[in-house]
Amino acid sequence: MVRIEFLGPIQKPAVEMEASTLAEVAEALRADETLKAWLKNSAVAVNDTLVSGLDVALKDGDKVSLLPPVCGG
Amino acid sequence: MLELYDGALDVPELLKKWYEEESRGNYGAYIPFVGTVRDENGIEGLSFDIYEPILTSWFDAWQQKAAGRGALLKMAHSRGDVLLHQSSYIAAVFSPKRRVALEMIEAFVEDFKASAPIWKYDLKNGERIYAADRSTAIGGSGLLAGGDA
Numbered sequence A: 001m002v003r004i005e006f007l008g009p010i011q012k013p014a015v016e017m018e019a020s021t022l023a024e025v026a027e028a029l030r031a032d033e034t035l036k037a038w039l040k041n042s043a044v045a046v047n048d049t050l051v052s053g054l055d056v057a058l059k060d061g062d063k064v065s066l067l068p069p070v071c072g073g
Numbered sequence B: 001m002l003e004l005y006d007g008a009l010d011v012p013e014l015l016k017k018w019y020e021e022e023s024r025g026n027y028g029a030y031i032p033f034v035g036t037v038r039d040e041n042g043i044e045g046l047s048f049d050i051y052e053p054i055l056t057s058w059f060d061a062w063q064q065k066a067a068g069r070g071a072l073l074k075m076a077h078s079r080g081d082v083l084l085h086q087s088s089y090i091a092a093v094f095s096p097k098r099r100v101a102l103e104m105i106e107a108f109v110e111d112f113k114a115s116a117p118i119w120k121y122d123l124k125n126g127e128r129i130y131a132a133d134r135s136t137a138i139g140g141s142g143l144l145a146g147g148d149a
Helices: A022-030 A033-041 B011-021 B052-067 B098-115 B143-148
Strands: A002-006 A015-017 A043-046 A063-067 B002-006 B029-036 B045-050 B072-083 B087-095 B118-124 B127-130
Touching: A002 A022, A022 A033, A022 B143, A033 B143, A043 B143, B002 B052, B011 B029, B011 B087, B029 B098, B052 B072, B052 B098, B072 B098, B072 B118, B087 B098
Parallel strands: A002 A063, B002 B072
Antiparallel strands: A002 A015, A043 A063, B029 B087, B045 B072, B045 B118, B072 B087, B118 B127
């Protein structure tokens, strides 16, 4: 199982799903209408490293994090 | 060094502590930037969420970059609520000479605003409202949305 975490203002509890690539996670999350806007403006990290492509392989226990727009300071 | 605190920062104490920590480091310049919550738009204060693992790796990468120029970075940020006229953010650069510190404080604070995984909320009428219009999407955002991102 892969754990998906929604950070900051997304305000959605983490979910777990079977997925072997980030592309599969993307497909599953696109089916959730409440996430539509967040998917467009969020960055993605796998095991706390930001990624730039969907071809990332995932294994059991991996963590995928969605990071919406930021404003520190 | 990255320091996170619950609530407002004790600015005089942190600036003094950092000054004393590096007083024998042979740095010719110490440039702090202090961010303070202003009274505007009817807010009672600001509130912050932080994702620490990625903030730490972001900061460590900057520390390495600073070290390459003989400089040292320090940063403190608040978690949770910070009220009007209190401070939530301090960034500081120590460097042998002023030019590196002056350049680095600007580049560091600007990249902090664009990339550090911290989320800001306005405290207004007892509510905590995400500051969406002042927030910046991190580079590479929209990856999961597909073609229409």
